[in-house]
Amino acid sequence: MGRLRRRTSVTRGSLVIPAPLRIPAYRAFWLSRLATTIAQMAMVIVIGWQVYDIARETMDIREAAFQLGLVGLVQFVPLFVLTPISGWAADRLDRRYIARAVISLECLCALILFSATWGGFISIPILFGVAALLGVARAFAGPALGALAPNLVPKAILPQAIALSSAAWQTGAIAGPAIGGILYDVTPHFPYAFSAILFAFSTVCLFTIGPIQRSALKPGSPLKQMADGLAYVRRNRLVLGAITLDLFAVLLGGVTAMLPVYARDILQVGADGLGPLRAAPAAGATLTAIFFSIRPLRTDVGVKMLSAVVVFGAATAIFGFSTFYPLSLAMLALLGAADMFSVYIRQSLIQLHTPDEMRGRVAAVSTLAISASNELGETRSGFTAALLGPVAATVAGGAAAIVVTLIWAGLFPELRRARTFELPDEPPPEEATVIAGGA
Known part of the structure; x- marks a missing residue:
C-alpha cells in the first residue's frame, strides 16, 4: 500500500496505467461500471x-415533449421514496450483494x-413501467456502488x-447511445438484447470482488441510522453545498x-x-x-468547480439557440466537459x-440529488417546453444554472475556500470490519 501512496501511476513503454x-x-469494479453504463445508455x-415516436403519432410536439418529461418523473419517484432505505442498506449490508442484485x-x-x-x-405504459423499475434499481445501485469504490483503493x-470511474461512465455514455441507435436502425429489439448481455457480464465482474474491509455501523435503530445520514449532510456545509449545487444547476440546465x-x-437530423x-x-x-485520472487536480478546487458550472450553463444556452448541427455538437461536448470537471x-x-x-447514506443523498437533477430536470424540461417551446426552455435553463452558481458561491463560502483535496486520517483499525462471505 505504501508504494501506491507514493506513486499514482505506472508506465509500461509509452502507456501510463x-x-x-x-x-x-x-479493475473488476471498473469493468462492471463500464458494461453497465453502456447497457443503460443503449436502453x-x-x-x-x-416514447417520443409513439407519442408523435397522435400528439403535437409540445404534447409529445410532455410525455418525455413524464419518463423522468416515473424514474424519480421510486428513487425519492427509497433513498433513506437504500442508503442505510449500503452501510448496513454487503455492498457487493446489493450491486449484484440491482x-x-x-x-x-x-x-x-x-x-x-x-x-x-x-x-408507452410498458415503457413507463420499466422506467419505474429502473428507478428502483438506481435507488439502490447509486449508494452501493458509490460507497463500494472507496473500499477498494x-x-x-x-x-x-473517482476520475477513472467517471471515465468508465462517460465512455459508456458515448458508446451506449451510438450502439443503441445503430442497433435500433437494424432491428428495434436488438438494443435491449445487447443491454441484457452486458448487464449479465457486469454481474459476473462483481462476483469476482472478494470480501471488503469497511468501518462498522454505529449501534442504533434503522430509522435513527437513516436520520443520522441526513443529519451529517446537513451539518457538513462543504458536502451540502457541493451536493445541492449540482442538484439545482443540472435540474435547471439539463438538456437530455x-x-x-x-x-x-x-x-x-432524425434518429441517426x-x-x-x-x-x-x-x-x-x-x-x-x-x-x-492521469494528472489529478491539486489546487483551487472550489473556485474551479464553480467556474466549471458557469461554463456548463453558458454552453447549454448556446446549444438552445443553435440550429447548426456541428455547433450543437460542440456545445454539448463543452457542457459535458464542464460538468465532468465539476463532478x-x-x-x-x-x-x-x-x-x-456514513458513505452509503451520504451517497444515497447524493444519488437522490443527481437523480432529482437528471430525472426531475427532464420533467422540468418537458413541462417547460410544453409551455414555452423547447428553445426558450433550454436557453432559460442554461441562464438559470449560471444564476444558481453565483448564488451558491455566496451561500456556501466553504466551496470557494476549498483549495485542495485534504485527505482525512485513516480510521483506527479497531473501527474496521471485514465483510465476509467470499466473492
Whole structure:
C-alpha cells in the first residue's frame, strides 16, 4: 500500500496505467461500471425515442415533449421514496450483494423491453413501467456502488479512482447511445438484447470482488441510522453545498430530455443524428475524466468547480439557440466537459470528507440529488417546453444554472475556500470490519 501512496501511476513503454487499475478488485469494479453504463445508455436512448415516436403519432410536439418529461418523473419517484432505505442498506449490508442484485434487476428490465419490442406490443405504459423499475434499481445501485469504490483503493489514490470511474461512465455514455441507435436502425429489439448481455457480464465482474474491509455501523435503530445520514449532510456545509449545487444547476440546465425534440424537429437530423447528440456531452466528459485520472487536480478546487458550472450553463444556452448541427455538437461536448470537471471535484470532496460508515447514506443523498437533477430536470424540461417551446426552455435553463452558481458561491463560502483535496486520517483499525462471505 505504501508504494501506491507514493506513486499514482505506472508506465509500461509509452502507456501510463493509473494506479487504481493495478488493483484487481477495482479493475473488476471498473469493468462492471463500464458494461453497465453502456447497457443503460443503449436502453435509455431507445426508450426516449420510442416514447417520443409513439407519442408523435397522435400528439403535437409540445404534447409529445410532455410525455418525455413524464419518463423522468416515473424514474424519480421510486428513487425519492427509497433513498433513506437504500442508503442505510449500503452501510448496513454487503455492498457487493446489493450491486449484484440491482444490476440483475436492470437485466430483467432489458429482457422485458426486448420481449415487448420483438413481439410488437411495445407501448408507452410498458415503457413507463420499466422506467419505474429502473428507478428502483438506481435507488439502490447509486449508494452501493458509490460507497463500494472507496473500499477498494487507498485514500491517497481515491481522486484518481473517482476520475477513472467517471471515465468508465462517460465512455459508456458515448458508446451506449451510438450502439443503441445503430442497433435500433437494424432491428428495434436488438438494443435491449445487447443491454441484457452486458448487464449479465457486469454481474459476473462483481462476483469476482472478494470480501471488503469497511468501518462498522454505529449501534442504533434503522430509522435513527437513516436520520443520522441526513443529519451529517446537513451539518457538513462543504458536502451540502457541493451536493445541492449540482442538484439545482443540472435540474435547471439539463438538456437530455430535449435531444429527441432537437434531433427530429429543430436540427432535423432524425434518429441517426440523435445518437451523436446524446454522446457528445459524454465525449467531452470522458476526455476530461481521463486527463484527471492521469494528472489529478491539486489546487483551487472550489473556485474551479464553480467556474466549471458557469461554463456548463453558458454552453447549454448556446446549444438552445443553435440550429447548426456541428455547433450543437460542440456545445454539448463543452457542457459535458464542464460538468465532468465539476463532478470530479465534487465527488472527490464528498468521498474524502465522509467517514466510511456514513458513505452509503451520504451517497444515497447524493444519488437522490443527481437523480432529482437528471430525472426531475427532464420533467422540468418537458413541462417547460410544453409551455414555452423547447428553445426558450433550454436557453432559460442554461441562464438559470449560471444564476444558481453565483448564488451558491455566496451561500456556501466553504466551496470557494476549498483549495485542495485534504485527505482525512485513516480510521483506527479497531473501527474496521471485514465483510465476509467470499466473492
